Amino acid sequence: xRLVVDNLDVRYGGVHAVRGLSLTVEPGEIxxxxxxxxxxxxxxxxxxxxxxxxxxxxxxxxxxxxGLRPEDVARSGIALVPEGRRIFAELSVEENVRxxxxxxxxxxxxxxxxxxxxxxxxxxxxxxxxxxxxxxQQQQLAIARALVAEPDVxxxxxxxxxxxxxxxxxxxxxxxxxxxxxxxxxxxxxxxQRTVAASDRSHVLANGAVQLTLGPQxxxxxxxxxxxxxx
Amino acid sequence: MRRLHLDEVIxxxxxxxxxxxxxxxxxxxxxxxxxxxxxxxxxVVALYVFIGNSGVLSFxxxxxxxxxxxxxxxxxxxxxxxxxxxxxxxxxxxxxxxDNVESLILAAVVxxxxxxxxxxPLMRLSGLAAGIATFAVLEITHNLLQYQERIxxxxxxxxxxxxxxxxxxxxxxxxxxxxxAFLYARSRYGRLLRxxxxxxAAARAVGASVYRQRLVAFTASGFLAGLAGGLYVHLLPxxxxxxxxxxxxxxxxxxxxxxxxxxxxxxxxxxxxxxLDSWLSVAENGTSLLGWHIDLPAGSAEIVVGILxxxxxxxRPSGLTGGRELRLRGVPWRGSASRAQG
Amino acid sequence: MTVTWQNLADGLLLGSVYALMAxxxxxxxxxxxxxNFAYGQLVMAGAFALALASQWGWPAWAGIVLxxxxxxxxxxxxxxxxxxxxxxxxxxxxLVATFAVAFLLQSIAxxxxxxxxxxATSLTFLGRFWTIGGVDIRxxxxxxxxxxxxxxxxxxxxxxxxxxxxxxxxxxxxxSTARMLGVRANRVISFAVLISGALAAVVAVxxxxxxxxxxxxxxxxxxxxVLAGVVVGGLNRPIPATLGGFAIGFATGVLGGALPTDxxxxxxxxxxxxxILVLLVRPRGLFDFSRTVERV
Numbered sequence: 001x002r003l004v005v006d007n008l009d010v011r012y013g014g015v016h017a018v019r020g021l022s023l024t025v026e027p028g029e030i031x032x033x034x035x036x037x038x039x040x041x042x043x044x045x046x047x048x049x050x051x052x053x054x055x056x057x058x059x060x061x062x063x064x065x066x067g068l069r070p071e072d073v074a075r076s077g078i079a080l081v082p083e084g085r086r087i088f089a090e091l092s093v094e095e096n097v098r099x100x101x102x103x104x105x106x107x108x109x110x111x112x113x114x115x116x117x118x119x120x121x122x123x124x125x126x127x128x129x130x131x132x133x134x135x136x137q138q139q140q141l142a143i144a145r146a147l148v149a150e151p152d153v154x155x156x157x158x159x160x161x162x163x164x165x166x167x168x169x170x171x172x173x174x175x176x177x178x179x180x181x182x183x184x185x186x187x188x189x190x191x192x193q194r195t196v197a198a199s200d201r202s203h204v205l206a207n208g209a210v211q212l213t214l215g216p217q218x219x220x221x222x223x224x225x226x227x228x229x230x231x
Numbered sequence: 232m233r234r235l236h237l238d239e240v241i242x243x244x245x246x247x248x249x250x251x252x253x254x255x256x257x258x259x260x261x262x263x264x265x266x267x268x269x270x271x272x273x274x275v276v277a278l279y280v281f282i283g284n285s286g287v288l289s290f291x292x293x294x295x296x297x298x299x300x301x302x303x304x305x306x307x308x309x310x311x312x313x314x315x316x317x318x319x320x321x322x323x324x325x326x327x328x329x330d331n332v333e334s335l336i337l338a339a340v341v342x343x344x345x346x347x348x349x350x351x352p353l354m355r356l357s358g359l360a361a362g363i364a365t366f367a368v369l370e371i372t373h374n375l376l377q378y379q380e381r382i383x384x385x386x387x388x389x390x391x392x393x394x395x396x397x398x399x400x401x402x403x404x405x406x407x408x409x410x411x412a413f414l415y416a417r418s419r420y421g422r423l424l425r426x427x428x429x430x431x432a433a434a435r436a437v438g439a440s441v442y443r444q445r446l447v448a449f450t451a452s453g454f455l456a457g458l459a460g461g462l463y464v465h466l467l468p469x470x471x472x473x474x475x476x477x478x479x480x481x482x483x484x485x486x487x488x489x490x491x492x493x494x495x496x497x498x499x500x501x502x503x504x505x506x507l508d509s510w511l512s513v514a515e516n517g518t519s520l521l522g523w524h525i526d527l528p529a530g531s532a533e534i535v536v537g538i539l540x541x542x543x544x545x546x547r548p549s550g551l552t553g554g555r556e557l558r559l560r561g562v563p564w565r566g567s568a569s570r571a572q573g
Numbered sequence: 574m575t576v577t578w579q580n581l582a583d584g585l586l587l588g589s590v591y592a593l594m595a596x597x598x599x600x601x602x603x604x605x606x607x608x609n610f611a612y613g614q615l616v617m618a619g620a621f622a623l624a625l626a627s628q629w630g631w632p633a634w635a636g637i638v639l640x641x642x643x644x645x646x647x648x649x650x651x652x653x654x655x656x657x658x659x660x661x662x663x664x665x666x667x668l669v670a671t672f673a674v675a676f677l678l679q680s681i682a683x684x685x686x687x688x689x690x691x692x693a694t695s696l697t698f699l700g701r702f703w704t705i706g707g708v709d710i711r712x713x714x715x716x717x718x719x720x721x722x723x724x725x726x727x728x729x730x731x732x733x734x735x736x737x738x739x740x741x742x743x744x745x746x747x748x749s750t751a752r753m754l755g756v757r758a759n760r761v762i763s764f765a766v767l768i769s770g771a772l773a774a775v776v777a778v779x780x781x782x783x784x785x786x787x788x789x790x791x792x793x794x795x796x797x798x799v800l801a802g803v804v805v806g807g808l809n810r811p812i813p814a815t816l817g818g819f820a821i822g823f824a825t826g827v828l829g830g831a832l833p834t835d836x837x838x839x840x841x842x843x844x845x846x847x848x849i850l851v852l853l854v855r856p857r858g859l860f861d862f863s864r865t866v867e868r869v
Contacts, residue, residue, distance in 0.1 A: 049838075051749065051753065064692055069752070069758070070749070070752040070753045071753075071754075071755050071756060071757050071758060073754045074753060074754060074755035075755050076751075079754075080753055082750065083754065086747065086750045088743055088746050088750075089744065090740075090745060090746060091742065095739060098739060099739060099740070099743055099751070099754050099756070100754055100755075101736075101755075102736075102740065102754050102755035102756045102757075103754055103755030104755070104768075145754065146754075149754070149755060150738075273701075285613070286663075288668055288669065290672075304687060331863060338864050352849070353849070353853075355853065356852060356853070356856075357641075359668065359808075360804070360856055362668045363800060363801070363807050363848065363852065363854075364848070364849050364852050366797065367845035367848045367849050368849070369799065369846075370797070370841055370842075370845045371841070371842045371845045371846060373841075374839060374841040374842045374845075375839075375842060377838075378838045379837065419862045448780055476676075480672065480673070480676045483669060483672070484673065487669055490693075528684055531680075531684060533676065533677075533680035533683075534680045534681055534684060537673055537674075537676050537677030537680055540669075540673040540678060541655065541670060541677060542675065544659070544666055544669060544670045545655065545658045545659060546658075548662060548666050570741055
């Protein structure tokens with residue numbers, strides 16, 4: 001299933017966070033969304049998820065998602081890994097993962113094995129309180145929780161924020177595996193270089209609009225990246 | 232104080248004066264409704280001074296009304312009558328007697344001091360905690376006044392208090408409360424407190440001490456509530472249950488319906504709800520409206536007011552006035568020419 | 574002050590009742606962040622239903638069914654008409670709104686039934702005494718503890734082991750994230766309101782056995798005291814809240830009977846001073862040992 005965002009406008013009170021944003025994510029693709037703070041990256045993901053008021057169009061294979069409640073967007077096949085992880089610290093790791101089942105479209109199996117394969121740490125710590133996990137482990141839990149819903153589209157909001165480089169590697173490896181499975185991935189990040197290298201295409205967002213689109217071949221071109229950020 | 236916006240005090244005072252004048256035109260028995268209304272205006276204005284400016288809910292202000300009523304009542308019941316209704320009164324209170332105005336001033340002072348003392352610990356709290364803590368204050372005051380017969384009549388009503396609160400005294404009292412509330416709101420204290428209501432963190436950043444400002448407002452509102460209590464006891468025989476939950480509810484309803492964040496709203500709410508309540512009470516005894524005979528069952532007045540309050544909260548939480556003051560543009564008052572915020 | 578077995582039994586009864594009310598209030602607070610001042614009115618409505626049923630000569634079980642029906646219908650109405658439109662408003666507005674509803678319902682009851690109230694007689698057999706070891710203990714005290722324990726057990730099984738229970742717990746910790754994962758807001762809220770209502774109905778039955786005379790201010794004071802207990806125990810977590818409710822009920826029940834009258838008069842003062850102290854010193858509650866930061 002492909003995600004099509006067309007002319008998305010997001011406003012918070014008097015602030016025009018996103019202006020006329022359009023992008024497409026095909027299955028099996030990673031599309032990156034990079035840019036400076038306040039550029040509107042998170043707002044875009046929130047709008048897609050129904051967590052922010054927006055106008056324009058967000059379609060999942062011709063199904064219009066804009067205007068739906070967050071739980072209904074989730075149940076349509078989109079999962080968000082939010083900024084800061086937002087795991088439930090007082091619930092156990094397994095309970096956190098099971099919560100992700102709420103987004104599943106098929107009411108049938110509650111099989112968590114596929115997700116546990118991808119993140120063995122999550123399986124190992126499943127009985128522990130989620131709050132006791134390290135930042136990197138919590139990030140894996142958050143991604144696992146999102147994947148359990150068997151979404152067609154995965155949105156990630158700054159998954160590498162605050163993580164040590166070795167853990168960031170784990171996250172990006174997982175993203176590659178997820179891409180292999182045929183999901184459409186929209187990745188919001190501040191680490192421009194890593195993202196540009198890992199994505200099929202990266203849009204540079206500034207002041208709420210796409211300034212530039214880069215391909216993985218531009219990952220080494222620091223001048224281009226800096227110029228894009230400062231534009 | 233910078234620009235005074237004197238025009239903002241005109242409307243509330245004008246409404247009070249108009250209500251008082253209207254009261255002189257009706258029969259004596261109906262006049263008590265008007266007088267009662269004007270005393271309630273004082274209470275609601277007192278509520279506004281704290282709740283309206285701080286954004287913190289207080290369920291406990293009627294305690295200060297009660298304390299004011301007790302103060303003024305105990306000190307003005309003629310010494311000869313005291314043993315009849317207050318047999319266990321403490322020695323030093325038995326022989327003290329003050330006149331009308333003194334009793335009102337003392338009532339206000341007692342209200343203010345009590346509010347200050349209660350506020351010292353409580354002003355750290357916000358939101359739900361503040362609501363429950365102030366509710367606790369109401370309960371404690373009620374409990375103590377109910378059974379402590381050394382400071383008042385306990386469960387008896389305050390009969391034999393000189394009935395000095397007629398239309399004029401009630402109106403004057405209301406005007407005094409309005410003026411004090413206005414001066415407070417326009418003062419640096421009021422502005423700082425409202426700043427914390429809007430944006431806590433930003434206000435602190437410019438040095439406003441939330442705690443201190445709230446304490447000032449709480450004390451001022453306790454002062455005014457005490458005054459209102461004094462007015463009240465000189466109007467009718469106050470009993471411990473008449474300054475408890477019912478009064479708390481109705482005065483809060485008046486503030487909310489009128490618009491909690493403005494002085495004008497407080498006055499409008501008090502007058503509007505009172506008018507409705509009084510009319511409904513009269514209708515409970517049978518009346519006619521536009522040719523229809525209406526005879527409401529007893530107790531339906533509270534129901535209507537309750538529904539009205541709930542409806543306003545749900546549909547228009549900012550109240551009838553939208554929480555704004557009424558300004559008179561185009562009138563050549565000193566300082567009213569600008570469009571500064573309030 | 575001498576504490577008799579009777580006092581302890583009274584304490585247990587009131588403690589059980591207040592524990593259930595605390596859970597009822599806490600459940601709704603958890604998902605809606607709204608303190609329902611009108612919760613006692615639900616209990617009152619149930620009690621009046623029982624009174625009407627006994628007045629119409631219905632058998633006890635039919636009265637109980639009517640009680641549940643009335644309370645659940647009223648809860649649903651409250652949720653639709655008051656809670657839903659108020660979602661997202663400031664805590665102050667919500668507090669005053671439920672306060673208004675409480676008063677409204679009380680006034681309606683006053684209008685309908687008059688201030689003298691009605692008597693519910695169908696369950697009086699539970700009000701009789703068992704004599705255990707030479708001491709008279711009212712049956713209802715024992716039954717109340719058992720019923721409360723069973724209810725709490727069932728509820729904790731529901732919360733811990735079912736999907737909807739997990740959703741409810743998650744929603745009370747972080748509603749927006751739960752929704753983002755697919756948890757249906759309306760369903761969770763309706764469920765919480767439903768269970769809360771069912772608990773109110775149970776409380777209504779228990780209280781009418783202890784006090785067959787049902788008056789319009791039935792349970793209004795109890796709501797306030799329970800709220801105090803919940804806040805003292807710990808509003809944000811279910812177990813501390815329940816403990817707080819039980820503690821204050823037990824203490825009030827025992828002390829109310831054991832203290833001589835000239836001291837028991839001032840019991841409310843002591844209770845509420847304690848509440849204020851707890852709010853100041855340990856705002857998260859006496860029994861709340863969690864580390865998470867919550868907003869009160």
